[in-house]
Amino acid sequence: MISVPPPKPTLINVLHHQSYNQHQLLFFNNPRYPVQIPSYTLTSTVSPSTFKMSANTKYSPAPQRDSMDHTGSYSQAPPAYIDEPTSSTDQAALLGGPRSSEDNVPDDFKYGGVVSEATIDIRMAFVRKVYSILTAQLVATAALSSLSFWSSSYKDWIQGHSWMMFVSLFGAIGFMLLTYWKRKSYPTNLLFLSGFTALEAYSVSVIVSFYDSKIVLEAVLLTAGLFVALTLFACQTKYDFTSWMPYLFGSLWALILFGFMAAFFPHNSMIELAYSGIAALIFSAYILVDTQLIMRHYHVEEEIAAAISLYLDIINLFLAILRILNQQNN
Known part of the structure; x- marks a missing residue:
């Protein structure tokens, strides 16, 4: 007789620990455990002489034939399977061309995704669109602001x-x-x-109308130079400036509240200069941050x-x- 040893208890699932222990106790307390497995004896009723071959048995080799010798038995060659273009299947589909206008659209635009996960062509196309729109906005702003210097009636x-x-x-x-709400709905x-x-x-045209044109031009040149330098630095560096977003957001709101409170106090040139310097840094x-968001997260x-x-x-x-240049000029 073979006696099977009791299996070791194993925890199957943490959530069913108690239920598992209860079933285990019921199993071990079963009077039929351990299971008695009867022994079996293998007996053979086949005679060894059954597997002996007769010595007088003769074998003749099977006839062999080469398949190449019977090629002439086929009356004609197999048909050629070539699809011809029909009304439902055009030549472009057979050649692997686009079957619809959507096939020319890259998969990133079909299924969506952030810029960092897109191919280099899609990434460059996105950047070109962003800076083209930005250029159009800046040109419109510069044109309307310059009108306040060229037209005295508009300025008045x-x-x-x-x-x-x-x-x-x-x-x-x-x-x-509204633009953010419908930012994906063209036009x-x-x-x-x-x-x-x-x-x-x-x-902007109302604000610059109170400043001298020379100071405005200097501010434009300084802003353009800083923007180009910061953009190139954000694109080349490996440091992730997007981690600054919470701190910049808090600093911006603190600056807004400070400016709102300063409006109720007498004008102070030093406070205004400090306010403008902090705003320029922010x-x-x-x-x-926004340049890296454009390159990676949008x-x-x-x-x-x-x-x-x-x-x-x-x-x-x-x-x-x-404002900084105006304070220095005064």
């Missing part, structure tokens, strides 16, 4: 209607929110973007949202530099 009108400044301010915020996103850019350009850092269809982010960084950096 915008300075005499101060209420339009608040309309443009809140209108730009509204159009910006609705472009319409909202145009409204946002026009109102923002009007606000928005310079935002250019680094969706491939969010070029308008990326352009707006850079546009706001450049405009706020320009205004901060403009």
